[in-house]
Amino acid sequence: MPASSADAPAQVDARFSAAPLEDPGARLRRTARRVVSRLLGALLVLWGAATAAFLAQAVLPGDRATIIFNIRAGQPIERTPEELAAINAQYGFQDPVLTQYLHHLSGLVRGDLGESYQQFRPVTDVIGEQLAPTLVLTLTAIALAWAGMVVWVVLTAGRGRRTAGLGAAVDTATAGLPHYWLGIVLLLVFALQLRWFPVISGNSPAGLLLPALTLAVPLAGFMGQATRTEFERALQQPFVLSARTRGAGDLAIRLRHVLRHAALPAVTLSGWALGATISGAVVVETVYTRAGIGRVLVTAVNNQDLPIVTGVVLLVAALYVVANLLVDLVHGLVDPRTAKGGRPS
């Protein structure tokens, strides 16, 4: 064909170049399907956790009535069968296991996690009081980890062998730091030596920083490792060259294009991190003498206060579920391609 398209612009033949525009109704239906299936999955996880927690209580060695007496008395004393029978009747330990299980589940549905053996108070109250400080701590830690990780990776990734090597080495070193060691070092240096922060952090904002950093630094290192790999891979992609040829500067490209690609693994890790920082909080709250779920858990485990332990286990499971739902949501926002279901090829 002679190149005779003098009439500008070149005409497009819709047969070859038009990808179908999607009907908004279909997109909505697909989103609804996804949400429903995710919620069902979440319920299944919670049910599993509740069952596992119940079984742990039911099959644990030792007579539960005796344990309850010992907790209350603070010392092991031989009890008479009559005394034990009263406790057994109160908690329903004599019922068939299935009855107990259904009772446990129906309690959960009503939001009743039972009563602490030691404190004679509903587990929900005990946990509820302590939940807020721990959530504040873990969410601050995750935010700090993200901030530190992003700055560090953006500044060092893919910048020549030496800088990138240093960046990666710092990631690896910090990822391996144990919470208890890091917590004590930070406490010694910044609270005791430099006196910048209170030793006993209580619930003050100033007291939050060191415990949050203790949780954040290893997490930042860990997320940094995953992000850095993606970041350096994304820097090699043609769209980076494309952006440069439009006149974009290096930092702009890193922030505007590459970071979004590299953030995906860190987003995934953040869901896991919420659970992991709660278990980290067990150590940190003890080191910094902070109130929180971690301390409640430590005390309850020491005292064999099983309803509290069970409650914390369920709470952590629920948090994991929520965190993963959030992660899925954010994932879909960062990478819209994943939000779209299976495409015909």
Place this chain on the structure above:
Amino acid sequence: MSAAQHAGPTGRSGEPVLSVRGLHVGFARREGVRDVVHDVSFDLHPGECLAVVGESGSGKSVTARTLVGLTGDGALVRAERLHFDGADVRGLSARDWRRTRGRRIGFVLQDALVSLDPLRPVGAEVEEALRLHGWRERRARRAKVLELLTAVGVPSARARARQRPDELSGGLRQRALIASAIALDPEVVVADEPTTALDVTVQAQVLDLLAEQKRRGVAIVLISHDLSVVARLADRVLVMSGGRVVESGPTREVLTAPRHEYTRALIAAVPGEHTRGERLSPAPAAVLPRPRAERPGGTVLEASGLVKRYATAEGSHTAVSGVSFSLRAGRTLGIVGESGSGKSTTARLALALTAPDEGVVNLLGRPWSQVPEAQRRERRKEVSVVQQDPLSSFDPRWTVERVLLDALPPRRSRTAGERRARLRELLAQVGLDEDVLARFPLTLSGGQRQRVSIARALAPEPSVVVLDEAVSALDVSVQAQVLDLLADLQRALGLSYLFISHDLGVVYHVSDDVLVMKDGEVVERGSAEDVFERPQHPYTRELVSALPRLAGQRAEEEAR
């Protein structure tokens, strides 16, 4: 367009917008500096198109990137002169380069899913060019984006601007890339393989788009491996090989009367109507130690009324609809079509990797698609496949030896010595030395890898080989060698080929019979000569006319 015409290629009175003398580009390596571009010189005037042609590793892309100051980390650029619009750009600061790029020199990359940021809508990518160069007001930018997308021929631009690259076809993505490169009316556009990976009709549209820019007085540097693309757009050509310019001159002169041996080989390697039955590469025919007797004639692979549907979110999509064909012993049946035409699904049906919803496939006169896999397994050795990208079709942790041993039919050669002998024979057939056996696929060149995958396909001694875009990823001279090899093998072993390609020239070169597919249906069938010389269906005519040709061929046709 009168204003633009003074600056056109004919009136070269004005100053060149780009002027390059003695350009050397090297990369600092541990061993020292390794030069990849040697002594490149050219002038480019407004409204003119200069093509830089070469195969992978010729230094053409490095040259292109040097023109926008993006040669890369550790690059050493030396030149006697490197002038843009009369000013020396050798000492340009990073900041000045950023102001020049996008605004005064636009750059178009090859289409790929990732040439535009895959996480952002294409509109945002085009908008970025405006935002970076002083378009402060968001609304004005948005309006300009729509204007640009419309100007490059994107239909319903408003909706398309909100879609991501993966939601668009290759042609639309390439248009969006061009829109972002010309957003600020640059004086020069550097286009690096702008039509590679596009279907032939879309390729023609994209070339028209660039021609339109040229008419408006934009100077174009066209980087391509494809001589026929060059023939269509360029006024002058630089042929590069091994980092050096081996030949340069007006396009017609270079393509019709090439002076350098490399240029001649490059032109001879382009398959098409003129090359049927001839060798494409200067290399001698492969030594084939064991010519087998011609297999008995007749039909080896036969399909009738094939239909394949896929379920999608919106219902079902018919990938293949009523396709019938028969492949005769020792012959080649070409299936040609653009992306999405159903040719690859047809290949999968022929290989019985997918069950047809309707219709049957018979292999060597016996049912093939309609029997259980357990019965097919014994007969699978009769049909082999060679795919487009050999690298991803190999296990990267396996050596070539293991790849080939794995493909040997277990019962045929029992002892280690026999297997070893068979491997040697296979390697000889595909023209490889024995020392590749110990190597990993990643360390082989593209041509070597494709030879290994052909050897793997031959290992079970098949009668039919399905070649699915088997040469599409290769440089033209390597493609020529592989096509020659396939022809030699067919003659010596009596193989039948089902040859699937989007490349009309290649299909014309190799095929005895041709099917033209579109939207899952066969729109035309017949002997290769009939289909290509006397196309009946309007779609085939469109394909054949969109096929870019070398200037020489075009000149001959015009003379006729």
